[in-house]
Structures are given as C-alpha cells and as structure tokens.
Amino acid sequence: MIDSEITFRKLEVFLVFMEKLNIARTAEQLGLSSVSVHRALHSLEEGLRCPLFIHRGRNLLPLPAADTLQQHAIQVIEQMALGIQAAQRTAGFGEKRIRLGTLYSLTLETIPRLIMGLKIRRPSLELELIMGSNETLLSRLAAQQLDAILISTSDSFIDEQLYENLPLFKDDIYLAVPADSALVTEGTVDLRDFRQQKFVSLAEGFATYHGFQEAFQIAGFEPDIVTQVNDIFSMLSLVQAGVGCTLIPGRMKGVYADTVKLLPLAEPYQMRQTIALVFARSRERDPNLLALAAESRMYARSHPQKNG
Template sequence: MIDAEITFRKLEIFLCYMEQETIGRAAAELGLSNVSVHRALHSLEEGMRCPLFTHKGRNLVPLPQAYRLAEHAQIVLNQMRQGIDETRQLAGVGQGRIRIGTLYSLTLDTVPRLLMGLKLRRSDLEVDLTMGSNSDLLHQLEHQKLNAILISVSDTVVDPHQFEILPLFQDKIYLAAPKTSTLNDRRAVDLCELEHESFVSLNEGFATYNGFQEAFKIAGFKPKIATRVNDIFSMVNLVQAGVGYTLLPGRLTHAYRDSVKILELAPAYQMRQTIALVFAHNQELDPYLLALVAEGRMYARRREELDQRD
C-alpha cells in the first residue's frame, strides 16, 4: 500500500529539487517558499519510510535511493500527465473545442451574440453547436456529450447539486395566429374563444410544450391539434400557412411579426420562460467554459438593461 504522504505534488517538488540541486532554486522554479519545499521533501521521506537525503550544512545531498526514486517518479508523472490529457480529450474539455447545445429558437439572436463574444475572448476556440429539445439537450449534458446547454429552466427540472444554472433572461409567451384570423390584435386573447380552432404544437420535451399544456388546462378544454413538429421554425411556418394557432415565445416575435399575428394572452394564461446557461459543476474551471460563462453574464446584463428601458 502506498503511504498517504506520497502524492503527485510532492513527487513534482522532489523532481524539481533533484534537478535544481538547492531548495532556493527549486522554490523559485515552483513559485513556492523555501519552507514549503523543505516540508514537502521531509514529508515525502517520511512516506517512503527510508532516508532520501543526507545533510551537508544547509543542503540536502541525495542518496543513491533518491536517484532511483527519481527515475520511477518521472515515469509515473509522465504517464499520469498523458492519462489526464487523454481523459480530458475524451470528455471534450480544454482541447480548443467546446460543445454547446441550444434550443432552436435561441439561434435567431442569443446564440449568435454569445458566440461572437466568445470568439473575441478566445479566438482559438472551435465551437460544436447542437440543436434540440429541452429534454434531449439536458440528457446529452448529463451524459457528458455536451459541455454546456442553453435551455428553458422553467420547463425542465435541473439538478442544482450537479449543475450550475446561469439565468440569461425571461421570455414572455404570446399567441401566434394566422394573418387571416379575425381575432382583434388590440386586446388580450382568452383561449376559451379558440375552443373550436386547430392548433400546431411542438412535441413533448420541447421548451414551450409544458406551457402549452398548462395554458389549456386553465382554459378548461383539450385543444384540437392539427399537427405536432420537432422544431419551432416549422411550427411557425405552419401557423403562417393557416394550419392553426400556437403559443410562441417572445424571442421569435420580431422575426415573424409581418407573417403571423402576435397577440397578448389574457392575464390568466400569461407565463414566462427563464432561459439559462447550464453546465456541470465539475467543468466550471475549464478555461473555455469560463469564457462562455463570462460572455453569458455580459449578455444577461445587456438584456436586463434593455428590459428596464422598455
């Protein structure tokens, strides 16, 4: 059994001392105090349960067994460094690449702004972008296939013990209607008025799905679903074509205001989504993820300032 006093850090200090030959030079090389280097060497010697040095004045003179330990320590540390690099590479951490998952609807504004800022911070960084539903993106994050995701945390349970959650902004939900609809766009809509109309919906697992279901529970009827789709842009296109009505997050309203009617919901049905950047606690020190988090905080502040002006 290897004694607990023998650690990789102490072996690194030991090898540096063997190369530099004095405690002062080793301390300067490692950015440590002389006392810290001396303490580490003494502790390592205790863990080995045999002498490694003999004293000659204030200097420690390596014994033959110290040179033998140095040979093996160098092999062990080189092997461990290689193992760490390969492990991090498999996890997609710190290799000049970051894997980000996002909702389709965030690719109109939020994602481009975050990526532009991120590239300014880390020009060497390569970004792999994956689009999907709330539930699918969280599943990929849990299985370490993604480093970070942009999702609605209002519609998905995220374990705060496993993940960091950085809120970016809150988004209001609206009713999207075909241009041919006779609904008055100057007043809030009571969904009860649409009991006999057709609707277009996202499939289960998408950010707006749960809110869609909850709204019609309040309305007291089950909506007639004409079709279900797997991306929000297809859903809006179907509304534009007159297939039915749908509920739409505010982040898309500016892009589609000319092609569909965007209507306020009556107070009983009003809801908001919290869009957040989510990533694992155990990756929070990755330099590329830190850059993304910093950009996320700046984006959140800009959105808050804009909301206050409005």
C-alpha cells in the same frame, strides 16, 4: 502498498531539489518556504523507509537511493501528467471545440450574439451547434454528449448541485394567429374565445409544450390539435398557412412578421420562459465554458427582460 506519505506533490518537490541541490532555490521556484521543502523531503524519506540524503554542513547531498528514485519519479510524474490530459480530453475539458446545445428559437438572435462574443474571446475555438428539445438537450448534457446547453429552465428541473444555471433573459408567451385572420384583435385575448379553433403545437419535451397544456387546462377545454411538429419554425409556417393557431415565445415575433400576428394573453394564461445557460459544475473551470459563461453574463446584462 505505497505509503500515504508519498504524494505527487512531494515527488515534484524532490525532483526540483534534485535539479537545484539547494533548498532555498527549490523553495523559490515552487513558491514554498524553505521549511516546507525540507519537511517534504524528510517525510518522503519516512514514506520510503530509507534515507535519500546526507547532511554536509547546511547542505543536503543525494545518496544513490535518491538518484534511483529520481529516474522513476520523472517517469511517474510524466505519465500522470499525460493521464490527466487524456482524462480532460475525454471529458471535453480545454478542447479547442465546444459542443453547444440550443433550442431552435434561440438561433434567431441569441446564439449569433453569443458566438460572435465567444470568437472574440477565444478566436481558435470551434463551436458545434446541436439543436433539439429541452428534454433531449438535458438528456445529452447528462450523458456528457454536450458541453453546455441553452434551454428554458421554467418547466425543467435543474439539479443545482450538479449543474450551473445562468439565466440570460425572460420571455413572454403569446398566441400566434395568421395576420389576416378575423381572430386578430386589440388588447389581450382570452383562450376561451378560441374553443372552436384548430391548433398546432410542438411535440412533448419542447420548452413550450408544457405551458401550452397548462394554459388550456386553465381555459377549461382540450384544444383541437391538428398536428405536432419538432421545431418551432415549422410550427410558425403552419400558422402562416392558416393550418391552426399556437402559443409561442415573443422572441419569434420577427419571423413571418407580415403574415403571423402575436397576440398577448389575458392575465390568467400569461406565462414567461426563463432562458438559461446550463453546464456541469464539475467543469466550471474549463476555459471554454468560462468564456461562454462570461459572454452569457454580458448578454444577460444587455437583456434584463425580453418581452417579445
């Protein structure tokens, strides 16, 4: 059993001393005091239960035991360094690639802005973009299949002991109807007036799904959902085609701007999504994630509130 006095740090001090054979120069290279170097060498001898050096005046001279330990300590430190690097690569730490999960709706403006800024900060970084629902992205982040995700945190539980949660902006929810529809009106709309209308929605697990259900509970009726889809662009295409109405975040206003009209909801139904960057706290010092977080903070400062 290895004595607790024998540590990697003390072995590193020992190896530098064996190269310099001078306590002051060893202390200078390691940024330590001479007393700390002397103490480390002495406690290493105690842990080994055998002498490594003899005193000649003010100097420490290595014994044969020190030469033997040096040979093995070099291998131990090199192997441990390789092990640390391998573990970091397995965890995705410091790779030249980052796997970023995002909602489909954020690919219009938010994702391009973040990617441009990230490439300026880390030009050699490759970015793999994976799109999905809130639920899917959270699950893949937990399974370490993604390095970071951009999601709506309004309806999702984020364990802040495990994850960093960096808000980027807030976005209001609107009722989307065909632009040429008789349903288009000035001012806010009351969902109770749409009891006879057909609706399309995102599938369960998507950011807008929970709010969709909650809004109609407040309105007091079950909407007639003719179909559910797995991406927000398909849902807007169905609205454009007159298949049904839907609830949608304001950031989608630019899509089909001439054919789909976004109507503000009356006060009882008003909802707001918080879009945030989420990643594991255990990786908060990863240089790639530090760069992504810095770029996200810049984006947040330029978008204090995003109401459509």
